[in-house]
Amino acid sequence: MTLFFVVTLNGLTLAALYFLAASGFSLIFGLMRTVNMAHGALLLLGGYVGWSVADATGLWALGVLAGGLAAALAGAMVQIGVLGWMQGDELRQTLASIAISIILADLMLWIWGGNTYQVRTPDWLSGGVRLEMLGIGYAKVRISLMIFALVVGVALWLFIQKTRIGAVIRAGVDDQQMLRALGYPINKIFILVFAMGGMLAGMAGVIAGSALSIAPGTDLQFLLSSLVVVIVGGMGSVGGAALGALLIGLAEQYGLAYAPTYAAVVTFVIMVFVLAVRPQGLLGRSEK
Amino acid sequence: MKYLLILIPMALLPLVLNDFWLSQVLTRALIMGTIALSLSFLATYLGVVSFAQVTLAGVAGYAIAYFGPNTVGVGVPLPLIVTIPLALILAMAAGAMMGYIARRSRGIYAIMITLAIGVAFFYFTRQNYVLFNGFTGFSGVIAPALGEGNWGDPKPLYFLSLIVAAICVGLVQGFVRSPLGLAVQAVRDAPGRLLALGIPTTLPIVAAFAFSGLIAGSGGILNVWFQERVSSFSVGFGPIIDILIISVIGGLRHPTGAFVGAIVYVVLDIFAIDLIDRDRFNLLIGIVLLLIIVAAPNGLTQLITDGAKKLRGGAAKSRTT
């Protein structure tokens, strides 16, 4: 029974990480209908930069910030330099973002090599705490991860629901043409949203590097998990990303604990099942 | 007629080329081109970019391995006359199933769903030992005997691949002119109108995917004879992206362009190490891909035909399929 609770806790903490990774992906898609296949690469870039900064300065929080900023900058550059030029041609954008992810992955391999990195956490995040109820030790960083994801989730929700820019973004999700007609600088808003998506991905990368580890391949792993999370939860909604992340995180951990052989397959089966029943995802709106 | 102009010289190539060029460059390009053709077909006529064509090819390849001779002691050997149709039927069935799952998804949604299906299949083959022999997969999958050697030898396999590729191109052209093929294109152009007319869109979509399974499966069978093996590596993310790159280089709206894309890709893949640091091959391929997407969104094939038209002073009438 203890195992069940522990695995549930693991599922929740993994879900928190998946949520952080997928929220930016979902945000970008929600506004621009762009499937940013370079999202995983941005995440890994954030992780590497965060590691380098944290390693050089010894300040973990600065690493998280730097990772987020680096990925935000890269995201904005991707939108300005490439994807912005093909706005509206979603398929072409998707293909271009695949090309960008291949390029970024190779550049990162060039700079940081094939090694595995782990971002060193400050003392207050290292090691474990004793969970008396379950009679086990549990990693502090994973518990903090849940809190962090909650904070980010609420902040993102407030930003989108309560601020003026958020209202503009929401309007853009509903009717881009109208927003353009009203004279809003939609291209700048696109760049901003791309930067935000990158920021979220970059921070998620540093956190993934603290709780787990980062290496070449991490980009693909998180791209796929983000894809599955938003497909299951529903594209373009923060709530959908959260729900999708919960389902996938839990499924993966139960799978790993009780049926390790097919753990990797379980999540995809859930996805196919959701698609067959509700193609727009659990909380998504109809596609067209 | 214009295809004969291409086929006849290609049939004569074995007279001048050594085995390496014949098998490692041309045969490989023909096989990859056939698989990519199934992607370009879906993209052109159904308007859906599928990332799971390698998966369909893999289904056929695994079927050949499981029901044929192999050296890993897994599977049930069946006579060849059963194995080949069975492999193609399984690939078509897998295609139909995929089409059914993705029936309500278009554009980017379809990309994501097919990608997820492809990756799920990859993980499954890695973990399942009963049907797929896990990570290691099947080896020693020898092509059927032919005289002294077998169909997998350079020259026979080249001719076989050439013939299969030609048949597949012919099949695609026949299919798109058939009533079912026209319905598929109607789904691409105006699904709403079709539904309003009371014509269900599911059947054409499923049929198009199943047909793409037939094409991809043919390529998959050739590939397993060419490699003499099939494993989780053959259906992984790498090959999935390779086939996509080939289709994009050739032009997603030009089914036959898949072969142009394949030859460009194979030559790059083999000879890049002589020109640049092999470490940076992915950088090169990424940049080539990005350039093509940015500068020539319809692929090299379009560039070539446009260029040819300009040379002829634009006199030639353009034919659309």
Place this chain on the structure above:
Amino acid sequence: MKHLKIAVSAIALSAAAMPASSEEITIGVISILEGAFAALGQDGIRGVEMAVADAGGSVAGNEINLVVVSSDASPDSAVAAARRLIEQDGAKIIVGPLSGSEGLALRDLSRSYPDVTIINGSSGAQDTTLRDPSPNFYRFGGDGAQWMAGVGTYAHDTLGYEKVAVVAEDYSFPYTQVLGFMSEFCAAGGTVPEKFWTPIGNADYSSVVYSIPQDVDAIFVALGGSDAVSFLTQYQQAGFSTPIIGGSITIDQTVLSSDASFRDMLIGAPAGTPTVSDYDSPEWVAFAAAYAEAYPDGLGAPSIFAHHYYMGAQAAMLGLEAVGGDLSDGGAAFRAVLDDLEFIQPTGGTMRLDENRNGIVDNFVIEVVELDDGSLGTRAIQVVKDVNQTLGQDLETFLAAGPVSRDNPSCP
């Protein structure tokens, strides 16, 4: 390094342009020079270059042409690389590949080219040479099971472990490593109550961590690279402190230098490996010095890959020397020399082959130690001499146990 590579490429280009003259012998090299393994694959190439340089760049007056082709760890790419080397570059000798699945693929391929001799690089799959061996495929080195020789006995007899759980990646190489460990450990009286096979590339091991029985004396971890780092971190974070026993690719420099929080936990952990970075035998010291001199920007010490590719290429050089560079008989005489070849390998032992053309090797039990500068390193604590592929067992009995798998061997 870059210059060297360009030089090699230039040779490759000229070899493609004109047929090799009678005074050139083309040796093909297959290694992984792209993706995450590129740094390791590059080290393999260094090993080959060192062996050729040792021979003075030529054998019996015949210039040696090295043609390097990259694979990407997949068997398909290794086969494509080998075909290119054979059909386009005219290589009669190939040194490589790097990884297990590639090795099996080239073993199969070698049957189609009976005139070509393939000498394994560093791939360590057991069946490459054990079951259904190919007459022209050689491995001057051990397999994954041989690389664990000594560890099972050490863990049971010296460290006193009775019960060990296994956490390993779910594919053939870790199966083989687990066999190497368990065959000794179980024979000594130990038990392995549970094995956890996890998918490659799994990042979150937290649920596996809590599933490991609490009453085991140690955990045998056969995970590579980032998987090992992830598992060890999460194990440590969960507050467990059961000792670790490492596989050959678990306790490598990637893991030791990863600067992670689990490092203290690793100190004293034993592991099995054929290559020890700071072994103090005179042969190894000389080899490491030669490596450091030739490649100032190489790794800190020759890796398992440099070591094994070196031995493969060295065997090729010695074989060519013996036949005066003459391969005109389809390499039959060359292979006859290889069959009975004996030479001193870089770790000081004598390398020779069994009847399946697999190396009889010396293996090391090492342990993780903290170096003076605070970083982690390894120290050889035991050398096991003359480990053959059946780990000292009778061939019939060994084969009768069947191929390694998730459930074989078993001693719960």
